Structures are given as structure tokens and as C-alpha cells.
Amino acid sequence: MPDVVVVGAGALGASIALELQRSGRTVTVVDKGMSVGGGSTSSSSAVVRYNYSTLDGAISAWESAHRWWSWSDHLDVGEGAGPLATFHRCPMILLESPGFDRARILKHLTDVGVQWEELDSDALAGRFPSIDTRAFFPPRRPDDERFFDEPGDRLDGVLIPDTGFIDDPQLAAVNLMDAARRQGTELRLRTLVVGVAVSGGRVAGVELADGSTIHAPVVVNAAGPWSSALNRLAGVTDAMAVHTRPMRQEVHVVESPPGCGLHDGGVLLADLDLGYYSRPQPGGTLLVGGVEPDCDPLEWVEDPDEVAPTPTVECFEAQVWRLARRLPDLAVPHRPTGLAGVYDVTPDWLPIYDRSSLDGFYLAIGTSGNQFKNAPLVGQMLLDLVDACEAGHDHDADPVTTDCHHIGRTLNLGTFSRLRTEVATSGTVLG
Numbered sequence: 047m048p049d050v051v052v053v054g055a056g057a058l059g060a061s062i063a064l065e066l067q068r069s070g071r072t073v074t075v076v077d078k079g080m081s082v083g084g085g086s087t088s089s090s091s092a093v094v095r096y097n098y099s100t101l102d103g104a105i106s107a108w109e110s111a112h113r114w115w116s117w118s119d120h121l122d123v124g125e126g127a128g129p130l131a132t133f134h135r136c137p138m139i140l141l142e143s144p145g146f147d148r149a150r151i152l153k154h155l156t157d158v159g160v161q162w163e164e165l166d167s168d169a170l171a172g173r174f175p176s177i178d179t180r181a182f183f184p185p186r187r188p189d190d191e192r193f194f195d196e197p198g199d200r201l202d203g204v205l206i207p208d209t210g211f212i213d214d215p216q217l218a219a220v221n222l223m224d225a226a227r228r229q230g231t232e233l234r235l236r237t238l239v240v241g242v243a244v245s246g247g248r249v250a251g252v253e254l255a256d257g258s259t260i261h262a263p264v265v266v267n268a269a270g271p272w273s274s275a276l277n278r279l280a281g282v283t284d285a286m287a288v289h290t291r292p293m294r295q296e297v298h299v300v301e302s303p304p305g306c307g308l309h310d311g312g313v314l315l316a317d318l319d320l321g322y323y324s325r326p327q328p329g330g331t332l333l334v335g336g337v338e339p340d341c342d343p344l345e346w347v348e349d350p351d352e353v354a355p356t357p358t359v360e361c362f363e364a365q366v367w368r369l370a371r372r373l374p375d376l377a378v379p380h381r382p383t384g385l386a387g388v389y390d391v392t393p394d395w396l397p398i399y400d401r402s403s404l405d406g407f408y409l410a411i412g413t414s415g416n417q418f419k420n421a422p423l424v425g426q427m428l429l430d431l432v433d434a435c436e437a438g439h440d441h442d443a444d445p446v447t448t449d450c451h452h453i454g455r456t457l458n459l460g461t462f463s464r465l466r467t468e469v470a471t472s473g474t475v476l477g
């Protein structure tokens with residue numbers, strides 16, 4: 047019998063398995079899919095940025111970045127360990143919408159030690175000549191007759207130089223899982239959890255579709271967009287103030303216009319003025335995704351398994367045409383290219399890293415489209431929670447903290463409580 051069962055072999059489940067196994071526990075990871083990282087991790091844009099609405103959001107992203115930058119050390123592997131996911135540095139420009147609370151974001155960045163630079167409208171336009179820096183607000187859909195209205199004055203912006211992305215998020219999950227398995231973690235793919243066993247008022251393991259049970263005193267829900275279904279099986283939903291819900295989201299791929307590629311002056315764009323984000327990627331293309339502008343309906347889904355992975359013409363045109371307004375040399379493809387994935391969204395777009403009302407049943411869920419970057423740290427967060435709560439500590443009354451040793455900060459896990467009052471955030475994937 048393992049000490050811990052982790053449900054979900056995505057980036058988070060793999061990281062949690064690694065740290066719990068490193069702590070001396072025996073861990074079994076189960077996943078209904080056929081591959082490690084084959085869930086929402088595989089469709090991640092894998093952007094690594096630090097502009098979050100909460101200080102703890104900025105701390106966790108900045109600490110995690112240091113772990114991506116020393117990935118082989120984090121995994122404890124030497125040369126020749128096989129392919130490793132790679133961080134590509136790519137500066138980010140934040141273009142705001144009216145009323146955006148820039149001061150709050152900059153305060154968090156300054157507090158944690160992230161560099162930033164405010165660019166006035168002349169500096170922004172001068173340094174990034176491939177970008178039309180004029181204001182297009184509010185975001186519209188291309189079938190809106192005002193979509194091609196003449197833009198307003200040129201915007202200013204914030205440049206954050208040390209942002210970037212991970213080139214292969216699924217490989218990152220595989221790296222973490224391989225590291226956990228080298229320590230002794232057991233991995234069981236094609237293994238569907240259909241029930242949560244309870245005995246004596248605490249979790250006792252997971253029940254599988256084949257009728258068997260894996261007995262364990264600790265179970266971690268790292269089931270990504272399927273997290274709410276697993277919570278219902280565990281009977282913990284009613285005792286949560288914050289719930290998770292799957293939401294469909296598309297990301298499109300287009301050719302980089304000149305001056306916008308990864309090694310060609312290209313930058314990450316978090317463009318709230320037009321309602322999208324984009325990032326260059328190796329091979330001369332750009333990814334473009336949405337940041338939930340008011341004009342785009344949110345696509346809530348009941349069952350993530352029913353989401354087709356293909357993009358739609360409507361969403362493709364909305365996102366890519368917005369990018370084309372910002373990058374006038376962009377050639378818009380005739381057919382949608384890209385993918386559809388599923389976020390696991392909370393009402394305030396902050397994750398839930400917490401215990402639950404069922405002793406021994408822990409939560410690493412509600413990642414709201416913005417927690418891949420924190421995968422290297424989430425394992426340690428869950429280890430700290432499990433260590434404290436299993437020793438009888440009352441985390442709900444006195445929140446556990448996690449030591450972010452790379453940046454010399456302490457993370458308050460109470461920020462990510464299932465019992466929190468909804469936090470005032472961006473209310474979007476930016477968290």
C-alpha cells in the first residue's frame with residue numbers, strides 16, 4: 047500500500063509525486079489517459095510571467111522561474127539524462143485597458159524583485175516598430191461593424207524583460223514524472239478513478255474502474271479540468287467556498303511577421319487593449335490566445351472529455367484578427383490553425399492548493415489557465431501541506447507557508463484556500 051495516491055499525471059501531479067516521494071513517502075500516480083502530461087498540460091501555452099494580482103501569485107511565479115532556469119538541478123539529473131524541457135527567455139509587453147491597476151502589479155513585481163520598465167508611448171513605438179501601438183479599446187469581434195474603426199492615441203506600456211516560456215510543457219511533466227519514478231514512484235496510466243474510499247472519517251484510497259481499490263491514507267486531487275468531478279466523488283464539494291469549473295479555450299498558431307519572431311525582436315504580448323495574448327515560439331510562428339474580453343462568451347463545459355481539440359472559425363477569427371490589428375504585417379491564414387484545451391477555473395482565477403474537509407484528501411486544482419508555470423513549486427506546496435496537516439496542524443486557522451529559497455521569500459498558502467472569500471483579481475486568465 048502506498049503512502050500517497052496522486053490522481054492526475056499532469057505537470058502538477060508529477061511535481062507533487064516527486065516532492066512527496068523525495069520526502070520519503072511511497073507514491074502511486076494514477077491517470078486515466080495514455081500518457082504523462084496528456085491532459086490540459088499538453089495544450090498549455092506555457093508562458094512564464096510574473097504579473098499577478100496577488101503578491102503570493104507573483105512570489106510563486108518568480109520562485110518557479112528560478113526552478114525552470116535550473117531545471118536539471120531541480121530534477122536532480124546530470125548530463126545525458128535525455129531531453130529536458132527548456133525555458134526560452136522572451137520579454138513581455140503589457141498593454142493595458144482603461145482602468146487597469148498598473149500600480150498594484152508593479153508593486154508586486156518590485157516587492158519580489160522582478161525587473162520592469164515603464165515605456166512611454168514614444169519609447170514603446172520606437173523600440174517595437176513592428177507593433178502598432180495605438181489604442182483599439184474596447185476589444186470587439188471581427189463581425190462587429192466597429193472592429194476596423196480608426197484606432198486612438200498611441201499607448202504606453204510596461205516591459206518585463208525576464209519573462210519567457212517553456213518550449214514543451216508535456217515534456218516538462220514527463221521530466222518531473224521520470225524524476226519521481228527514479229525515486230520510486232509507481233505510475234499507472236489508463237487507470238480511471240471512479241470512487242474515493244473513506245474509512246473512519248478519513249480518506250482510505252481510490253476506487254478504480256476495474257473494481258479494484260488502491261488503499262492509501264493520503265490522496266491528492268491533481269485532476270486538472272476533471273477536478274470538480276473527483277471532488278464530488280470524495281464528497282468534499284459542499285464544504286468548499288470556492289469551486290472549480292471546466293472552461294474551453296482555444297489557442298491559435300500563425301506565421302510570425304518580420305520583427306516578431308523569437309530571434310527577430312519578438313516579444314510576448316499581454317494585450318488587454320485588444321483582448322488577447324501572444325508569444326513567439328521556435329520555428330517562426332506565434333501562439334495567440336484569449337484574455338476573456340467582455341465581447342467573448344466564456345465556454346463553460348460539463349465534461350472536459352467532450353471538448354473537441356480542434357479550433358473553430360469564430361474563435362480563430364476573433365483572436366487572430368485582433369493580433370493582426372496590433373501586428374499590421376501579420377498574414378491571417380484562411381483556415382483555423384491551433385487547438386482547443388480546457389481550463390479548470392475558479393471564480394477569482396486563483397488556484398486552490400489546500401486540504402479538504404475529508405481528512406487526508408488534498409487539492410491542487412482550479413489552475414485557471416495560469417498555473418503551468420508554477421508546477422515546479424506546487425510539489426513543495428503540497429508536501430508542506432501534507433506534512434503539516436497530517437501532523438495535526440490546523441491549516442485553516444493558521445495557514446501553512448512554503449519557503450521559496452531561490453528568492454528568499456515565504457509563500458502564504460492561505461491565499462489559495464478553498465475557504466477564501468473571492469479575491470479581487472483581474473477576473474481573467476491573468477490571475
Ligand SMILES: Cc1cc2nc3c(=O)[nH]c(=O)nc-3n(C[C@H](O)[C@H](O)[C@H](O)COP(=O)(O)OP(=O)(O)OC[C@H]3O[C@@H](n4cnc5c(N)ncnc54)[C@H](O)[C@@H]3O)c2cc1C
Pocket residue numbers: 053054055056057058059060076077078079083084085086087088089090091092093094237238239240268269270271272273276295296297386387388389410413414415416417418419420
Ligand atoms: C489552452 C491552455 C493554455 C494555457 N496556457 C498557460 C500558460 O501560458 N501559462 C501557464 O502558466 N499556464 C497555462 N495553462 C494552464 C496550465 O496548462 C494548467 O494549469 C496545468 O497544465 C494544469 O496541470 P495539471 O497537472 O493540474 O492538470 P492536467 O494536465 O489536466 O492533468 C490532470 C490529469 O488528471 C487525469 N485525470 C482526471 N480525472 C481522472 C480520474 N478520475 N482518474 C484518473 N485520472 C484522471 C487526466 O487524465 C489528466 O491527465 C494553459 C492551459 C490551457 C488549457
